[in-house]
Amino acid sequence: MAQTETAHATNFFLDGNFAPVSDERDAQDMPVLGEIPKDLVGHFLRIGPNPAHIFNEAAYHTFDGDGMIHAMTFNEGSAHYRNRFVQTEGFQLEQAHGGWLYKGMNSMMDPTPSELPTGAPKNKNLANTAFAYHNKTLYALHEPSQPTVIDLPELTTQGATNFDGKLKHPFTAHPKVDHLSGEMMTFGYAFQAPFVTYSVISASGELMHSTPITISKPVFMHDFAVTEKYSLFLDFPITLDIERAIAGGPALGFEPEHGSRIGVMPRFGSDQDVRWFDVATGSVVHTANAWDDGDNVVLQASRSKTSDIAGAGLNAENLEETQGQLYEWRINLTTGVVTERTLSTVYCDFTRVNDLHACHPTRYVYAAAFNPQRPFSFDGVMKFDNETQATTTFQYGANRFGGEAVFAPRVGATTEDDGYLVCFVQDEAAQQSECLILDAQDLAAGPVATIMVPHRVPYGFHATWVGDL
Numbered sequence: 001m002a003q004t005e006t007a008h009a010t011n012f013f014l015d016g017n018f019a020p021v022s023d024e025r026d027a028q029d030m031p032v033l034g035e036i037p038k039d040l041v042g043h044f045l046r047i048g049p050n051p052a053h054i055f056n057e058a059a060y061h062t063f064d065g066d067g068m069i070h071a072m073t074f075n076e077g078s079a080h081y082r083n084r085f086v087q088t089e090g091f092q093l094e095q096a097h098g099g100w101l102y103k104g105m106n107s108m109m110d111p112t113p114s115e116l117p118t119g120a121p122k123n124k125n126l127a128n129t130a131f132a133y134h135n136k137t138l139y140a141l142h143e144p145s146q147p148t149v150i151d152l153p154e155l156t157t158q159g160a161t162n163f164d165g166k167l168k169h170p171f172t173a174h175p176k177v178d179h180l181s182g183e184m185m186t187f188g189y190a191f192q193a194p195f196v197t198y199s200v201i202s203a204s205g206e207l208m209h210s211t212p213i214t215i216s217k218p219v220f221m222h223d224f225a226v227t228e229k230y231s232l233f234l235d236f237p238i239t240l241d242i243e244r245a246i247a248g249g250p251a252l253g254f255e256p257e258h259g260s261r262i263g264v265m266p267r268f269g270s271d272q273d274v275r276w277f278d279v280a281t282g283s284v285v286h287t288a289n290a291w292d293d294g295d296n297v298v299l300q301a302s303r304s305k306t307s308d309i310a311g312a313g314l315n316a317e318n319l320e321e322t323q324g325q326l327y328e329w330r331i332n333l334t335t336g337v338v339t340e341r342t343l344s345t346v347y348c349d350f351t352r353v354n355d356l357h358a359c360h361p362t363r364y365v366y367a368a369a370f371n372p373q374r375p376f377s378f379d380g381v382m383k384f385d386n387e388t389q390a391t392t393t394f395q396y397g398a399n400r401f402g403g404e405a406v407f408a409p410r411v412g413a414t415t416e417d418d419g420y421l422v423c424f425v426q427d428e429a430a431q432q433s434e435c436l437i438l439d440a441q442d443l444a445a446g447p448v449a450t451i452m453v454p455h456r457v458p459y460g461f462h463a464t465w466v467g468d469l
């Protein structure tokens, strides 16, 4: 089904399938190549930036777009597609105003006055980055902000939550849920001290523990990791510098001289309990998982030599420097020795595991595989096996790009990888959006089902799987 594209030559992130869509739609009885498995039951949810009103297209930053959710609900071999804006306070204010009220991160110094109503939040909670599902509650997340509660299956927005007033810090887009204890661990980072604050939320949704974490200067700490015993903090050198931004430079900058270190703290520990371990300097945006192994703490993540997140990131000449590879740190808490190694040569990010095993040992890591020529573009999916050290990939094919693929356990699953990988793919030549379902035990075989979505699904950020219906 042909789609109409609006060309925005002024900005990579408003062009082609990065461009936003304006309509909220539903679709059922979509054409399918193959067969939707009957034992795939639940919601595949993908969120991303989808700006409704833009102050300055040339200056638009992809982090600034309003959150929009694209969902596929699977049940007994059928699929229901929905897309909905997250109805954040800022989005609703701009909709009522009929235009922009928030200028965006690259235009904060622009003197153009905003007609932001008195009393309105000064910054927009965009709810555009990732999800958490905890205590039967779905949250849409935006790391400077509070979580936004979303109802399934309709994707209606309940609103932001501060956990009965107990949440005093920004809430990462990548909290970790330990399904064995039921707890959710989270943190937030800030320009002002404390630069990092960490919290634990109980299985019943009560914020029960918070502590500041001291680091020397503010950094872009996008993700962290949690084991059964410890929480791990990544003090890596993507630094935040307001003075640099006011002077006309980027707020985010890669400063390798800052070094790289991993902090290890007991789950219910405090600042003074953190042990910091120096590691090779690099850039980590997303972790896959971490676990305890005797005296060791094992962390696996996508790591790159340097980072493009500070700049435009569109320099195709240095993609091998900025695209991550799956990497492991093994921290011996007795000897203090850290052993590091690259696990796979495939360039990848959006690292995921079977969420039911997060914080505990995992054999398999799934990730989106980078296209080597085009920035911010994934042209396949990979699976790494910690037991055999083998990487398996599936390439989407020419002019086909996808996003984060998430693991969905098969109903009645008996092993860690007994299930499916689900993702959205855009066939840019055919201008066709698709939802792919792959057998997680046989990625190379290609999709068991390809669902033709009759509406365009723009590229986005993170995805998740919610199996509870």
Ligand SMILES: [Fe+2]
Pocket (backbone or CB within 6 Å): 129, 130, 173, 174, 222, 286, 462
């Ligand atoms: Fe992320």
